[in-house]
Amino acid sequence: MTVSDRWLLPDGVEDILPPLAGRIESLRRDVMDTCQRWGYQLVIPPLIEYLESLFTGTGNDLELQTFKLTDQLTGRMMGVRADMTPQAARIDAHTLGQEGITRLCYAGHVLHTRPRHMLTGRTPIQAGCELFGSESESADMEVISLMLEALRVAGLPHVHLDLAHVSIYESLIGDGNFDRETEASIFDAMARKSVPELDELLGDCPENSAGARLRELARVSGGPEALVSARRILEGASESLDAALDKLGRVSDMLARDFPEVSFGFDFCELRGYNYHTGLVFAAYVPGHGDSVAKGGRYDAIGSDFGRARPATGFSLDIRALVSLGERTQKFSGAVWAPADPDPALEGVISGLRMTETVIRALPEDSGVDPAARGCDRKLVKQGGQWVVEKLD
Numbered sequence: 001m002t003v004s005d006r007w008l009l010p011d012g013v014e015d016i017l018p019p020l021a022g023r024i025e026s027l028r029r030d031v032m033d034t035c036q037r038w039g040y041q042l043v044i045p046p047l048i049e050y051l052e053s054l055f056t057g058t059g060n061d062l063e064l065q066t067f068k069l070t071d072q073l074t075g076r077m078m079g080v081r082a083d084m085t086p087q088a089a090r091i092d093a094h095t096l097g098q099e100g101i102t103r104l105c106y107a108g109h110v111l112h113t114r115p116r117h118m119l120t121g122r123t124p125i126q127a128g129c130e131l132f133g134s135e136s137e138s139a140d141m142e143v144i145s146l147m148l149e150a151l152r153v154a155g156l157p158h159v160h161l162d163l164a165h166v167s168i169y170e171s172l173i174g175d176g177n178f179d180r181e182t183e184a185s186i187f188d189a190m191a192r193k194s195v196p197e198l199d200e201l202l203g204d205c206p207e208n209s210a211g212a213r214l215r216e217l218a219r220v221s222g223g224p225e226a227l228v229s230a231r232r233i234l235e236g237a238s239e240s241l242d243a244a245l246d247k248l249g250r251v252s253d254m255l256a257r258d259f260p261e262v263s264f265g266f267d268f269c270e271l272r273g274y275n276y277h278t279g280l281v282f283a284a285y286v287p288g289h290g291d292s293v294a295k296g297g298r299y300d301a302i303g304s305d306f307g308r309a310r311p312a313t314g315f316s317l318d319i320r321a322l323v324s325l326g327e328r329t330q331k332f333s334g335a336v337w338a339p340a341d342p343d344p345a346l347e348g349v350i351s352g353l354r355m356t357e358t359v360i361r362a363l364p365e366d367s368g369v370d371p372a373a374r375g376c377d378r379k380l381v382k383q384g385g386q387w388v389v390e391k392l393d
Contacts, residue, residue, distance in 0.1 A: 012115050012122035019332075020323070024125065026330060028107050028319050031127050031150050035105035038146050040129045043104050045087035047080060053090055054079045056305040062086075065112045080111045085314060086276075086302065088130040093306035102132040107319065117291050120321065128296070128316030135300065135311035137247065140280050141254055147294050147315040148259055151284060155328030156293065160263045160285045163252055164270035165244040166277045166297070168217070168234070172241075175210035190218060191271040213237060217268040226266040227252070247280060276302050280313075286325055293321060334377030335360050336389055341382075349380065349387040 009015070016024060032042060048069075055063055065082040081087060088104050096102060107127035115122055129146055131139050144161070151159055169190065173183055182201065189197040198218050205211030216233045220226050227249055234241045252264050270281055281297030296315025335358035338350050353359050360374055371379055371392060378389050 010122075012112075014121060014123070016320075022332075023323050023328075023330065024319055027154055027323055027326075027328065028125065028127060030153050031317075031319065032105060032107055034150055034153055035129050035146065038103070038129075038142075038149075040103040040105035040131075040146075043088065043091055043106050044108065045081065045084055045091065045106060047109075048078045049081065049087065051077045051079045054081060054086060056086060056090070056302070065114065067111055067113055082110050082112050083316070084108065084110060084126055084128065085130060085299070085316060088128075088314070089132075089299075089302045089312060090306050092130070092132040092312070093308035093310060097308070100133055103129065104132070105129045120291070120318070124321070125319040126316050127319050128314055130312060130314035132310045132312045134313075135298075137251060139311075139313055140251060140298065143296060143313045143315055144251070144255060144282055145258065147282075147284065147296060147317070148255075148262060150317060151294060151322070153328075154322040155326035156286050156322065157327055158263075158287055159261075159293075160265065160287075161255065162221075162265050162267040162270055162283050162285065163248055164267050164281050165248055165279060166271070166281055167244050167279060168230075168241055168268060169214070169271060171238060171244075172210040172214050172217075175238075176205075176214070178211075186214065187271060190214070190269045193218065193269045195219060208236075210237075221265065221267045221269070223263075223265050224252075226268075230266065230268060244279075251280065282315075289321075289325055293317060293325060333357075335375050337371035337374065337376040337379040337392075338362060339380065340364055340366065343382070343387075346380065346387055353389070 036042060050071075051066075051068065054066060062083055066079040067082075068077055068079050070076075071078050084106050088106060092098075092102050092104065105128065107125065109123055110126045112122045112124070127150075129143065131143055148159065148161070169187075173186065176183075178186065186198065186201055189201060195218050198215050202211040202215040205215065213233055217230060220229045220233065227245065231245055234245065248266060252266075255262070256264055267283075270283060276299045277297040278300045279298035281295075283292040283295040285292055294315055294317035296313070298311070298313040300311045301309075302312065336353060338346065338359050338361045340362040350359050350361065358375075359380075360371075360376060362369070376392065378391055380387050381390055382388075
């Protein structure tokens, strides 16, 4: 590596500089404060864990997104977290072990081997909430409502929320008796909404078979009319599918009542994520951004691998993406410029001001510097033997 190359960062990795870093940190604090006001307790999981812990209960796509390294102390393989939800599940099941409802929130960097899509980098700042111990619709409603509130805090306009239910796909794919390779191809095509591929894979399935129903569902998305179409396609299939559709209907009705400014729809191909979801799933979108800005759902099975099966639901979002997409307004007050004066009284005044204000103390090298260029709109001056704050000229 030449000297001129030493400053280069890997593709998808970036420094976050002022003032963007301040905006990101401000939103992170506000989102975490919002979550804690809803009763969610902050946890800070480690950046690295043994692979067995990181991948417990998750799908193959999380493993593909995880950087791996060798622990020099034990020789065991470790991974840099690519998603914090499994870590929260481990904390609930193994570390805390509380009875009843547990609400946890978190925020921090995760690392991906590849960007999720061309609009993102490889070091998102993930924030989220997880609710353990309840399988009720009230828990699902709470988590979705909190996610929408976090998006409101971020200043995102025109939010659209897609709802789906993983058990619909799982029930149909189980009834289809496909071989493992075909099943993987169907899952991949469904997740990418590739109707031509599904027609090729399932085109020979007889009418009203599981494969035929999957093929038809792939064409269904939209508002309330999509749920009507799904009921028609799945009519007579099974009581469990009817129950899943009924739940989607009830949750969407409650959300429409509580969030009239949000548009709602149904997407029965919504299978993206880390393959650990088991029930109701959801994803939020904004116009002009091709990927979801927040997503989540129910994942009741993941805790069993940590020795304590618990119903769970939650959501996660990328703070960095929300800052770039939101219309959040922030008021920044200017700083106070303090001269490089050895007067002991000045130190006391500066200490007092710093309880509520930003004070920048001039150094000897700052001679001739314009305080306004350092973000200051006021300065400390000595008048009648007292240090007072006055506006810059």
